[in-house]
Amino acid sequence: xxxxxxxLEMLLLSSVEPLTLAQMRSALDEEVSSEALxxxxxxxxxxxxxxxxxxxxxxxxxxxxxxxxxxxYLQRLRVEKPPKYSRAVMExxxxxxxxxxxxxxxxxxxxxxxxxxxxLRTLEQRGWIRIAGHRNVPGRPALFVTTPQFLSxxxxxxxxxxxxxxxxxxxxxxxAVNAELDL
Numbered sequence: 001x002x003x004x005x006x007x008l009e010m011l012l013l014s015s016v017e018p019l020t021l022a023q024m025r026s027a028l029d030e031e032v033s034s035e036a037l038x039x040x041x042x043x044x045x046x047x048x049x050x051x052x053x054x055x056x057x058x059x060x061x062x063x064x065x066x067x068x069x070x071x072x073y074l075q076r077l078r079v080e081k082p083p084k085y086s087r088a089v090m091e092x093x094x095x096x097x098x099x100x101x102x103x104x105x106x107x108x109x110x111x112x113x114x115x116x117x118x119x120l121r122t123l124e125q126r127g128w129i130r131i132a133g134h135r136n137v138p139g140r141p142a143l144f145v146t147t148p149q150f151l152s153x154x155x156x157x158x159x160x161x162x163x164x165x166x167x168x169x170x171x172x173x174x175x176a177v178n179a180e181l182d183l
């Protein structure tokens with residue numbers, strides 16, 4: 001188990017992106033069962049419990065990340081500002097998150113305004129949304145959904161981890177109140 005923990009720690013700390021169980025298993029020389037791998041990850045998580053980093057499982061896989069209470073120290077070292085998103089981008093993202101899969105027309109109907117193509121492009125470039133298919137109606141409009149990258153960036157495993165909608169069916173949380181995500 002000690003060797004497995006050391007190898008898992010090295011893999012996870014060296015990786016830029018979260019690692020799936022399959023990726024970790026393929027990096028190991030010997031055959032390791034899913035159960036043994038999970039026990040190793042649990043032991044590693046326990047070893048790091050009292051440190052500034054924590055081992056977490058997000059939508060894209062497993063990763064080490066800074067604990068929330070220590071993120072302020074890192075932010076003081078950052079020279080660049082986090083990206084700021086317009087109210088339109090944040091509202092569009094909220095509609096897609098809570099109503100997916102949705103078309104551009106669905107988004108416009110919920111928001112009550114026309115949607116600029118650059119708004120969707122911004123979310124696609126960030127890797128937060130993608131086209132999942134096309135609605136089977138005339139014109140075959142694209143259906144937009146969120147990506148695992150969106151969930152990982154918000155430190156979520158699934159969409160079920162999001163806060164529930166409040167009010168009626170067409171209400172979407174106002175994510176645009178503070179149109180800045182510090183990611």
